[in-house]
Amino acid sequence: MLSLKDIAKQAGVSTSTVSRVLNGKKYINAEKRAQILKLIQETGYVPNKAARDMVMKRSFTVGIIIPITFNMFQRQLFSVIERSLSSFGYHTEVFFIALDGSGVKECLDRLKAENLDGVIMLHEIKSPLFYEYTAQSGLPVVSTLCNIDNIPTVKTDDKQAAAEAVNHLIGLGHRKIGLICGGGFSFGNSRMEAYYDTLAAAGIERNENRVVCVQQYSSEFGMYGMRELLLRGRDFSALFAASDELAIGAIRVLKDEGIRVPEDISVIGFDDIEISNYFIPRITTIHQPIKEIGDHAALSLHRRISGGINIDPEIIIPHKMIIRESTRSMAR
Amino acid sequence: MLSLKDIAKQAGVSTSTVSRVLNGKKYINAEKRAQILKLIQETGYVPNKAARDMVMKRSFTVGIIIPITFNMFQRQLFSVIERSLSSFGYHTEVFFIALDGSGVKECLDRLKAENLDGVIMLHEIKSPLFYEYTAQSGLPVVSTLCNIDNIPTVKTDDKQAAAEAVNHLIGLGHRKIGLICGGGFSFGNSRMEAYYDTLAAAGIERNENRVVCVQQYSSEFGMYGMRELLLRGRDFSALFAASDELAIGAIRVLKDEGIRVPEDISVIGFDDIEISNYFIPRITTIHQPIKEIGDHAALSLHRRISGGINIDPEIIIPHKMIIRESTRSMAR
DNA sequence: ATGAAAGCGCTAACAT
DNA sequence: ATGTTAGCGCTTTCAT
Numbered sequence: 001m002l003s004l005k006d007i008a009k010q011a012g013v014s015t016s017t018v019s020r021v022l023n024g025k026k027y028i029n030a031e032k033r034a035q036i037l038k039l040i041q042e043t044g045y046v047p048n049k050a051a052r053d054m055v056m057k058r059s060f061t062v063g064i065i066i067p068i069t070f071n072m073f074q075r076q077l078f079s080v081i082e083r084s085l086s087s088f089g090y091h092t093e094v095f096f097i098a099l100d101g102s103g104v105k106e107c108l109d110r111l112k113a114e115n116l117d118g119v120i121m122l123h124e125i126k127s128p129l130f131y132e133y134t135a136q137s138g139l140p141v142v143s144t145l146c147n148i149d150n151i152p153t154v155k156t157d158d159k160q161a162a163a164e165a166v167n168h169l170i171g172l173g174h175r176k177i178g179l180i181c182g183g184g185f186s187f188g189n190s191r192m193e194a195y196y197d198t199l200a201a202a203g204i205e206r207n208e209n210r211v212v213c214v215q216q217y218s219s220e221f222g223m224y225g226m227r228e229l230l231l232r233g234r235d236f237s238a239l240f241a242a243s244d245e246l247a248i249g250a251i252r253v254l255k256d257e258g259i260r261v262p263e264d265i266s267v268i269g270f271d272d273i274e275i276s277n278y279f280i281p282r283i284t285t286i287h288q289p290i291k292e293i294g295d296h297a298a299l300s301l302h303r304r305i306s307g308g309i310n311i312d313p314e315i316i317i318p319h320k321m322i323i324r325e326s327t328r329s330m331a332r
Numbered sequence: 333m334l335s336l337k338d339i340a341k342q343a344g345v346s347t348s349t350v351s352r353v354l355n356g357k358k359y360i361n362a363e364k365r366a367q368i369l370k371l372i373q374e375t376g377y378v379p380n381k382a383a384r385d386m387v388m389k390r391s392f393t394v395g396i397i398i399p400i401t402f403n404m405f406q407r408q409l410f411s412v413i414e415r416s417l418s419s420f421g422y423h424t425e426v427f428f429i430a431l432d433g434s435g436v437k438e439c440l441d442r443l444k445a446e447n448l449d450g451v452i453m454l455h456e457i458k459s460p461l462f463y464e465y466t467a468q469s470g471l472p473v474v475s476t477l478c479n480i481d482n483i484p485t486v487k488t489d490d491k492q493a494a495a496e497a498v499n500h501l502i503g504l505g506h507r508k509i510g511l512i513c514g515g516g517f518s519f520g521n522s523r524m525e526a527y528y529d530t531l532a533a534a535g536i537e538r539n540e541n542r543v544v545c546v547q548q549y550s551s552e553f554g555m556y557g558m559r560e561l562l563l564r565g566r567d568f569s570a571l572f573a574a575s576d577e578l579a580i581g582a583i584r585v586l587k588d589e590g591i592r593v594p595e596d597i598s599v600i601g602f603d604d605i606e607i608s609n610y611f612i613p614r615i616t617t618i619h620q621p622i623k624e625i626g627d628h629a630a631l632s633l634h635r636r637i638s639g640g641i642n643i644d645p646e647i648i649i650p651h652k653m654i655i656r657e658s659t660r661s662m663a664r
Numbered sequence: 665a666t667g668a669a670a671g672c673g674c675t676a677a678c679a680t
Numbered sequence: 681a682t683g684t685t686a687g688c689g690c691t692t693t694c695a696t
Contacts, residue, residue, distance in 0.1 A: 001444070003689055014667045019691060027665055046444040050391065051689035053382035055672050061425075068415070075407045082426060083400070091442075093393075093425055094414060110423075112333075112378040219610045252610045278551045278584045280612045335673055346683045351675060359681055383673035387688050 002045040010043075011036050022047060058115055061091035062301060065107075065121040068096045069216050071245055073271045073288070074122045077144065080294030081120055088302045090117060101127045108133050118301045124148060124185050140304035144297045146186040152304070152311065154297040156319040158187045161286045162194035164321050165240050165268045168284070170202050172266060173330035174238035176210065180225035180250055181242040183213035191242045191270065210236050217242065222249020230257065237265060237330060244269035244276045244285055251279075251326065266327035281325035292317045334377040342375075343368050354379060390449055393423035394633060397439075397453040400428045401548050403577055405603045405620070406454045409476065412626030413452055420634045422449060433459045440465050450633045456480060456517050472636035476629045478518040484636070484643065486629040488651040490519045493618045494526035496653050497572050497600045500616070502534050505662035506570035506598060508542065512557035512582055513574040515545035523574045523602065542568050549574065554581020562589065569597060569662060576601035576608045576617055583611075583658065598659035613657035624649045 004022075008015045013032065020028050021036045039045075053059045062085055066074060082092045093114070095107055104127040111119070111133065118140040125131075134141050135150070142152045169177050179195045182188045192213075196206060212228045214221035222245060229236070230253070241247035247269030251261050261267050261281055269276060272287035296315050303311050336354075340347045345364065352360050353368045371377075385391045394417055398406060414424045425446070427439055436459040443451070443465065450472040457463075466473050467482070475483045501509050511527045514520045524545075528538060544560045546553035554577060561568070562585070573579035579601030583593050593599050593613055601608060604619035628647050635643050 004691095005689075015690080016668080016692080017666060020666085023691080029665060032665090044444075046441045048386070048447070048689055049445040050382050050385035050447060051672090052691080054380070054386055054674085055689080055691050057672075059382065068411075070411050072404070072407075075404075079400075079402050079428070083428060086428070091425055093423055096411070096415060096418070109378050112376075113381040115380070115382060219606070248607070248610050252612070255612055274551070275580070275607055278555075278580050280584070280587055336675095337673075347674080348676080348684080349682060352682085355675085361681060364681090380673050383688090384675080386690085387673080387675050389688075 001048075002043055004045075004047065007036070007039055007043065007045050011039050053115065058117055059091075060089065061093055061114070061116060062118045062120060062305075063093050063095050063111065063114075063116045065095045065097055065119060065123065065125065067099050067123040069099065069218065070096070071217055071243070072273045072275065073217075073243065073245070073290070076273065076290050077122060077294050080291055081122075081144075081298055084295045084298035085120075085301075088298065090302075095119075097123075097125060099123075099126070101125070104129055111139065112137075118142070118305050120144065120297050120301055121146075121148075121151075140301060142297050142301045142304070144293055147314070148186070152300060152313045152315075154293050154300060154315045154317065155187070156286075156288050156293070156317050158190035159194040159197075161270070161288075161319040161321075162191040162240070162242075163198045164319075165270065165286055166195055166198040167202075168321060168323070168327065169238040169240065169266060169268060170198070170204070172238070172327060174266060175204055176207075176236040176238070177204075178210040178229055178236035178239040179212070179242070180222060180229070180239065180246050181211070181213050182217040182221070182246070183215060188213075188217075188242055191240075195240060207235075209233075214246070217245055219245045219249035219252070222246035223253050224249075226250035226253040234259075238327070239265060239267045241267060241269050244271045244273045244283055247283055247285070247326070248275070248279060251281075251283075262326050262328040268327050272322055277324070279326075284324045284327040285322055287320040287322045289317055289319070333380075334375055336377075336379065339368065339371055339375065339377050343371050385447065389447060391423075391447045392421065392449060393425055393446070394450045394452060394637075395425050395427050395443065395446075395448045397427045397429060397451060397455065397457065399431050399455045401431065401550065402428070403549055403575070404605045404607065405549075405575065405577070405622070408605065408622050409454060409626050412623055413454075413476075413630055416627045416630035417452075417633075420630065422634075427451075429455075429457060431455075431458070433457070436461055443471065444469075450474070450637050452476065452629050452633055453478075453480075453483075472633060474629050474633045474636070476625055479646070480518070484632060484645045484647075486625050486632060486647045486649065487519070488618075488620050488625070489648050490522035491526040491529075493602070493620075493651040493653075494523040494572070494574075495530045496651075497602065497618055498527055498530040499534075500653060500655070500659065501570040501572065501598060501600060502530070502536070504570070504598060504659060507536055508539075508568040508570070509536075510542040510561055510568035510571040511544070511574070512554060512561070512571065512578050513543070513545050514549040514553070514578070515547065520545075520549075520574055523572075527572060539567075541565075546578070549577055551577045551581035551584065554578035555585050556581075558582035558585040566591075570659070571597060571599045573599060573601050576603045576605045576615055579615055579617070579658070580607070580611060583613075583615075594658050594660040600659050604654055609656070616656045616659040617654055619652040619654045621649055621651070 269285035276283040601617035608615040
């Protein structure tokens with residue numbers, strides 16, 4: 001494989017000169033620059049990343065922390081972020097982590113070994129070790145979707161959005177509103193709080209019998225959630241599912257039980273993943289602008305890496321309620 | 333950041349000794365090894381990847397080529413492959429590429445720069461430049477899902493599977509069977525060929541009016557495909573969609589037109605993505621064992637990288653037809 | 665504007 | 681079994 005030295009030799013200049021043109025430094029004779037560029041072009045020389053990383057003590061790559069449960073929403077977000085990051089010149093490497101906090105040690109070792117430029121989190125990490133390390137090493141981190149102490153965040157306003165979702169249901173005349181929620185994480189908690197608050201504000205009595213927390217935000221767990229709810233007695237005319245995937249699982253179970261959506265029960269989801277607009281019925285949901293969230297996260301991280309301007313610790317991306325077919329008025 | 337030299341100094345040994353214990357070499361005094369290990373443990377030292385990569389002239393990372401259209405099936409496969417690769421000690425880096433062949437140059441430059449250990453392709457690349465490079469540089473490549481000349485492949489038997497799908501429909505009494513297919517790629521072509529062959533074998537006349545090729549395998553294009561088919565006149569009682577996402581889009585359009593699946597039209601998909609078992613109706617499809625495909629691909633690449641045993645150029649993973657709710661007998 | 669030289673953190677002969 | 685030495689391919693002072 002060609003090295004910088006080879007190019008220098010062929011061009012009859014020193015390695016420093018070649019390095020300078022490679023890095024677009026000033027003060028290079030225009031002719032020489034052109035000639036060297038031409039040579040690089042012709043030979044197809046590409047600088048060795050490892051060598052460059054080593055001497056520059058950075059890797060030009062950012063890590064993306066993804067839970068192994070990797071749901072559809074996160075998958076879409078991942079791909080947006082990767083593209084955005086790459087437009088800034090970063091490579092990206094994925095770090096799958098278990099939600100129970102195991103494997104954090106390995107994750108940290110990789111972080112240390114690789115000299116990442118930064119990290120974007122698609123999900124919370126529970127282990128404090130992680131935050132100790134990033135804080136102490138000064139590794140730039142931005143999280144998406146969830147609030148974490150001292151970590152800048154790009155997200156929608158979960159409480160506000162969830163309140164709108166519940167209010168949509170209330171506005172449709174529903175009073176008995178169920179909730180299926182993923183437990184234990186910041187955004188899940190926000191959505192649940194908003195659910196309770198909104199009902200209270202509407203003067204609807206709190207009924208925990210209509211609430212179930214499942215472990216993941218997937219369709220599979222949506223099924224579990226709905227089965228549980230049904231088992232407790234079918235005492236609700238509407239459901240707020242904390243994610244579209246949860247909603248899909250729930251609707252699946254309802255369908256199997258011969259309960260129609262939205263005729264018998266209205267269901268509203270959250271996220272607006274692609275499939276929601278194809279599902280039968282099309283799912284009413286809260287749209288989280290994946291593109292904007294991803295782009296802002298990438299930009300925010302880039303700024304931090306570049307030691308740039310002091311950026312807001314929290315960027316709120318406006319959500320939007322999308323009313324489709326899975327909810328309808330009780331009046332009938 | 334701690335370096336190997338620091339550890340050596342603290343341990344009162346030479347850097348080579350530390351390097352040796354780090355790499356699990358033989359012929360090291362057991363006590364010394366233990367002592368050094370302990371020191372590493374205590375200090376939290378982790379070797380610098382860039383330095384190691386440089387001197388070893390490899391990166392311990394493999395690239396995964398993903399089309400920017402990144403569909404659900406590929407997303408699932410990607411995550412399986414990443415996990416599997418990581419169990420062999422590889423990192424993975426994604427390479428998103430446009431299907432039209434633009435951006436191959438950048439892709440190649442990255443490949444050159446990074447000294448990847450290998451590459452796994454989730455999709456065909458059209459540009460010959462890519463194959464020239466991999467062949468000439470000896471970079472190990474394995475492709476999944478599609479056949480590419482001189483590249484080892486892990487996939488299901490598309491023709492056989494598609495034939496089964498079509499035969500399932502025929503067995504149900506359908507004679508007028510439509511096809512929505514993504515065009516231009518090896519697996520699409522195989523599935524289409526099988527469609528024609530199977531109909532011919534059943535003595536059903538070829539009717540290209542019932543066939544439409546769309547550009548992508550997504551639900552959106554499934555909608556386009558079905559609209560086109562309907563526009564040509566509703567002259568079919570069953571549909572073979574070359575992917576589940578295509579099927580979902582097609583069913584969506586049918587539903588909007590008031591045409592019932594499976595009562596009026598049977599639809600069979602391909603892939604068995606997660607959502608297919610939650611969709612309403614649950615989609616009859618050909619199951620591609622994502623886990624096996626991913627694991628075999630990772631293992632096969634690992635063997636090639638390790639310069640191991642001569643491995644089959646093509647690994648065929650058995651598929652399975654999953655009969656669910658979107659197809660039914662014509663008899664009525 | 666350019667070259668010489670040092671050095672990033674590691675591995676791998678080569679000695680011993 | 682262990683230390684010494686020489687790079688790997690690049691960037692970056694420091695001279696000039």
